[in-house]
Amino acid sequence: MDKVRFGHSIVPYLFLLPQMAVVAVFFYLPAGEAVRSSFFLEDPFGFSSTFVGLDNYADVLSSTEYRRVAIFTVWFTVLVALFALAIALLLAVKADTVLRGAKTYRTLLMWVYAIAPPVAGLLGILLFDQHVGPFVDIASWFGWNLRIGVNYYDTAFAMIATAVWYQVAVNFIFFLSGLQSIPRAVREAALIDCRSGLRRFFTVTLPLLTPTAFFLLVINVTYALFDTFGLIDLMTKNEPGNNPVTLVYKVFLDGFRGNDLGGSSAQSVILMIVVFALTLVQFRFMERRVHYA
Amino acid sequence: MARLHIDQVSKIYTGTQRAVDAVSIDVDDGEFLVLVGPSGCGKSTLLRMIAGLEAITEGAITIGERVVNDLDPAARDIAMVFQNYALYPHMKVYDNMAYGLRNRGIARDEIDRRVREAATTLELGPLLERKPRELSGGQRQRVAMGRAIVRNPAAFLFDEPLSNLDAKLRSHMRVEIKHLQRSLGITSVYVTHDQLEAMTLADKLVVMNAGKVEQIGAPLDVYERPASTFVASFIGAPAMNLIPFSALGDDGRLGLRDATVATIGFRPQDIIEVANDNEDGDGLSLRFVVDAVEPVGSESYLHGKVGAERVVVRIDGRAPHREGDRIGIAVPSERLHAFDADGRRLEGWRTPDAVGDAGTAMRKTRAT
């Protein structure tokens, strides 16, 4: 149904103006500039730039370094999303089941949402620090010489663990609210129809939770791709060198440190396409979700 | 106080679909007009066009002496009571009633006087400082009424205002609305899909179907002389029995003069039970097979069939009948309604002779 609306007047234009102005200057202008400069090669001194067509893209996509970062990004994204979702789902289901202390648990499990990713990264550094970190000690009990900042895979492990820790909170909030919105009557019907709690979970609860889960999957992928920037920046201690980084971090590195404007822009555009595709999937899905309700 | 004049008004949404189709209605000063019809018949759209919430595609609406087609809702001097009351949830009852007056720049003490007066009338006095969420459904309904009253408008518009109340409260509020409208004497247009509400409230009833007016008249006139099969089946509960003329197996006793009769109608309470062999009598007599008995206390309804046609019969008190019983039923001729193939009411469809002497004529034949 269409909303009842006011007719013609100047009011809507005045109301839209501020947002449109900000969006035009700080969104469309830079986004357009990113696309434009991805087709140009700027000389190192910034005096001139030449149109090079898709050369920047070809360079980026054929670079082994880029491919290495892309592969790490995929692994990073998959592992972070998987563990953060699984842990959060388990905790949300339990927090939804218990009768006593539900509110306390909710608070204890969600508050990490308020911490900034780089602060989470700093905690990660402390706990995985070679000299003082307790996790290094724990790892050594199992004969694992954990050396972050030195060993590529050890650093990757610490990053993923910290990113998962941070992301569990937001997933928990959404899963719990998704569980709580399952109508009481449906739960009670399931309780009568099915004795096994585990079976009930997989045949009734989980299917009803899929909309939330799918929404969260997209959120988690976006998080792992973009929002972990601060965490990665901190955990590589500003010394990317041999450390694992993600694609977004590489855009930043090549653009600001490497002064490779064209290459960085081409990488930006490639990421834009990825996000665009992700969002389309999300929108399509959200449309379908309306029919669930 | 004002007359309301609706002249050839139509509402056309996209394309050619007419939600309201060339409707003309006159509402006299102080008259209570009820628009009734099934959902989607265009009654609400018509009301919203009067209110100015929908644009008028064709025709003109006049309130008092002014054509209001191009006026803003606020400039039309009307007040409206909405189905969900549309109370401002963040305002106290007092402010809900005062808001429209403040927007008109009426003096503070005048607003206060009017709000308190309306609150007294509606027994809302103790509730003035409450928020809508602290009120019961009936109380909210009253606040919505109060918001309309304080405006002292030329016309009240009601959009199914009772449909969210439970049955008991609804009949109570019905009486209250009627009483209030009488004492204030304000011209009112009331939309409902409930025929009982329509019958009891209306001075003038308008039955609508598919965007068109089916019939306009006093409630009992509409009930007694429905203008179409649609009105016949919509007004009155249980609905009028409508039987194709061809299914009656006419033996001539109806004294048919008009060959265009396609449907015969009769109300369940106009049916009398007759002994099986009694084929005497003026009017219609039929054989009825009982399918189900519905006792409602003071009366009972027999659901069953005449031939292949479904018929409902009303019986006083308890019905001794059982499922499967076959009984004879009869309807006096003056209680029969006839409609043509288009469902329009026919008048004078029987021969004057049949109307007067059918009974005696038949008895004579038999004796011979």
Add this chain to the structure above:
Amino acid sequence: MSNAVSAARPLAPVTRRPTFKWGPVFDHAILIAGSAFMLVPVYLAFMTSTHDAVTVHTGGVQALPGGSLVDNYATVMFDGLGFSGAVNGTTMMLNSLILGLGFAVGKIVLSMMAAYAIVYFRFPLAEFAFWAIFVTLLLPLEVRILPSYEIVQSMGLINTYTGLIVPLVASATGTFFFRQFFKSVPDELIEAARIDGAGPLKFFLDILLPLSRTMIAAIFIIMFVYGWNQYLWPTLITTNEDYFTLVRGIKQIIQVWVGSQIPEYGQAMALAVLAMLPPVIVVVVFQSWFIKGLTESDK
């Protein structure tokens, strides 16, 4: 019959003890483990922040309180940090507050106005405006960071609060949220208001704004936390230490840390605790609003 039965075993239902169930115990065990998983890192960081650098350097991360709490926090709050020593924790906290509040207020004002125009008016550019604003949901700041930086630089907004805050406002999350909320406001309310003689501005101020109070509060909390926690943009835009936020200051800590013999673990963790404390307090105190805002904005 039923009397006979209950007479035969009158106390049967009463004396039967409920069987002990292991399920809830197991549930609580998992939840306690989960809570510990979330709490322990921050607990350790806080404990470490109460020790001096040497203790941490020799003894590792500390699990019990130490004696340097006041020292460490006082140093972080009032003494200079960073290269020039020009900025201290108090300044950074003030800057964080300005960023968090400025971002939240700016976002709410802009997005509420835009959403009102889009939802409640029929005008030729409505469709265009809708899409122009909603496309911004597709591209996070991170992917257009370099040109954004250059534009802000060319406008001379480096090291200004305007340059810090306004570009962050250029996304549609708030607009999207308010649009959803406005659409859920019953139509009858606007109709009643029109009959009561309220025009577009009056309706917005008298009806819609008060109705949105809870929503505004919820969005405010989310946006404040989001603004406070910004890292990449402040890192680029503020090179002058007077404009550093707490989260931005974390990066400075790391740079000093990398170069030093005995890093000031205690002070670093004190800064981290200060950086997380305000948003954590806000989120925990206004938990129900915050969750409502967060989970309803996705619909």
